[in-house]
Amino acid sequence: MKASDLFVKALENEGVEYIFGIPGEENLDFLNSLEHSKIKLVLTRHEQGAGFMAATYGRLTGKPGVCLSTLGPGATNLITPAAYAQLGGMPMLMITGQKPIKKSKQGRFQIVDVVDMMRPITKYTKQIVNGNNIPSVVREAFRLAMEERPGAVHIELPEDIAAEEAEDKVFEVVGSRRPDADQGVIDQAAKMIEAAKRPLLLIGAGANRKRTSEALKELVDKTGIYFFNTQMGKGVIDERHPKYLGTAALSANDFLHCAIREADLIINVGHDVIEKPPFFMEEGKTKVIHVNFFPAEVDEVYFPQLNVVGDIAASVKQLASKITNTSNWETTYFEEIKKDVEAHLSKYFEDQRFPTLPQRLVSILRNTLEDDSIVTLDNGVYKIWFARNYKAYQPNTLLLDNALATMGAGLPSAMLAKLIHPDKKVVAVCGDGGFMMNSQELETAVRLSLNLVVIILNDSAYGMIKWKQEGMGFDNFGLDYHNPNFVQYAESYGAIGHRPSNDEELREILNKALNTEGVHLIDLPVDYSLNHPILNVLLEKETGKL
Known part of the structure; x- marks a missing residue:
């Protein structure tokens, strides 16, 4: 052939x-x-x-x-x-x-x-x-x-x-099973966890697998351990869970990081060095158990005391069966931190100012969408607000990129999600800069007859870099631009364009777009004025750097 x-x-x-x-x-x-x-x-x-x-x-x-x-x-x-x-x-x-x-x-x-x-x-x-x-x-x-x-x-x-001509032959598709962790290491990890006073469970990108998700929920439910996740570990366990503390979206001084600093042991499941570090280790302080398919890559901020190497799901299940005595654990501090986190994150959920705060958009989307609906993000400062404030109820329902962190992927990712999950509601949230990097794919989405909602957060600037530029004391320079008329732009591709003028219109348009066929684009003016007073104060105060 x-x-x-x-x-x-x-x-x-x-x-x-x-x-x-x-x-x-x-x-x-x-x-x-x-x-x-x-x-x-x-x-x-x-x-x-x-x-x-x-x-x-x-x-x-x-x-x-x-x-x-x-x-x-x-x-x-x-x-x-x-x-x-x-x-x-x-x-x-x-x-x-x-x-x-x-x-x-x-x-x-x-x-x-x-x-x-x-x-x-x-x-x-x-x-x-x-x-x-x-x-x-x-x-x-x-x-x-x-x-x-x-x-x-x-x-x-x-x-x-x-x-050219070739012989008609293909190879059988053969799967493989990853080996389990050494039983002695599992026993050692279980003893360390039982002996800890304030243990925390961290869920990373490598744990975002179906079997691992089930095993982790079993571990949390059985032991009552508090947990947090990285940005690409969101939704591995339903974030409505009473033991969920939050997502590590910033490097320091956030409420969540107060909890991390007080932990004496972190069970780090699926850690991936590609992600921004969810915490920094210090010599003689918090101990870390590394649970992954591979041993830890050691550097100056990550040097675990124990490696549990093997199939992650199997390792977590074995740990769940081995941990029987949690009487040594002190959870009161984490309970208080959880209340503080919830109060802090929800502070602007009902703020109806217009242009819209990203926190308000998070609230509107979470209250509007179903448990299995999918939100895809492009890359911009709004990603931090979604990582911190948007609760993911199922794995891979908030698709963000905390690895390459490239712009231009939000719309194509949403198109794919809708293509293979036609019965789920899918929303792409893009900054105006990232959207324009692959905006031509609107034609592809229309041609594929996808029922899709695209929200453009419009601030006519590269907002993430502008935030950092201002936070580091530089002049405002080189980051502003002019956008097209996004409503007319959408219509030129055969999509449906919307531009709300207040909070109530935004909610009405979103509901209509989610329940009407076609590709819907919402041009949403965004208010990033709280980035500096809220986010910057949570970053490293000692160095003054973002």
Whole structure:
């Protein structure tokens, strides 16, 4: 069979449902093979949009999302999504085309070494040089993309290899089971936890797996231990739980960090050094038990006293069964901190000023959306407010990026979430800067007939950097711009544009948009005036730095 047909057959063998991307002439054999496949091609308006959709597919399903580009500029446009998936622990496969490698008459036109370019930001990158190698390369790419820690992989399919004949054969998809932690280490961890006076449980990005979520809830319910999470660990346990303290969204001086400083032991489950550190260790103070698939990477702020290495879910279940005596624990302080956190975070939930406070938007969305509704965030200062104030009731219902923290991913991520969860309500919250970086994907969303709500927080500036610029005592310079008329902009793509003029209109428009078909864009003026008096005072006072 033709090698491109074999490639598509190998992808079907892996259970691929969608391929997102923009083909070029080097992909035409592959495109022809895809035409006769059950795999759906989702044509996007930029390779970044395709890559972000593929990465989000991996994040939500645990299976690699697949994206496609041509050579040269198409492939270089996948660099940011590759880093997004790699740092965020999202399984993703990128397929790029290339000029013929056996014989070429075009010199170096459009040619860059894509395989080497991808090497530092992927787990695996390979050029196909023989059609018969396709099945093994595809199987290995998928295996590595899903293996802990998940990430990005890349395969380059040259034009002449795609057109050659190859043997009709694919490899069986074989799963693997991760080993359990050493029983002696589990016993040691259980003794440390029982002996602690103020233990805390931290849930990180690596714990955001279905089995681990169930095991952690069992541990919390059985022992009554208080817990907090990182930004990418939100929703692993329902944040309405009475033992939930909050999300580590800032580095110091927040109410939550008062609790962290008073803990004498932190059980850190699924810690990922890619995330901003949720706490800083100090010699001779709080002890840390590191529970993960891998041993801890030690640095000056993280040096755990014990590594529990193995399948996380199994480790947590074993700990839950071993911890029987919690009489030594003192929880009164954490109970008081929880009350303070709740009071502090809810302070502006009912503030109806207009332009809208981000805290108020958090409140409106949380009160409007269902438990399983999905909110995707782009990157901006509002991400801190959502991380701290928005309670996630289920895993992967607040999709934010605390790894690469790139702009431009909010809209494509929401599109993917709605594509694979058509029955759930999905809202993208984007700053005006991040939205405009991939705003052309509105056309893709309309073409796919997605029922989607996009909220643009409009302050006509790169607000996150402006906040930091002011907080560090610099002049206001170089961060303001002019936006288009977003209502007319949405309508030009066939979407439905809205611009509320007060709080009541915002709530009415949101309800209508969530319950009416089509892509709805809400241009919402935002008031960031409380960023400085609230957030800055919570940051490191000693250094005066953000």
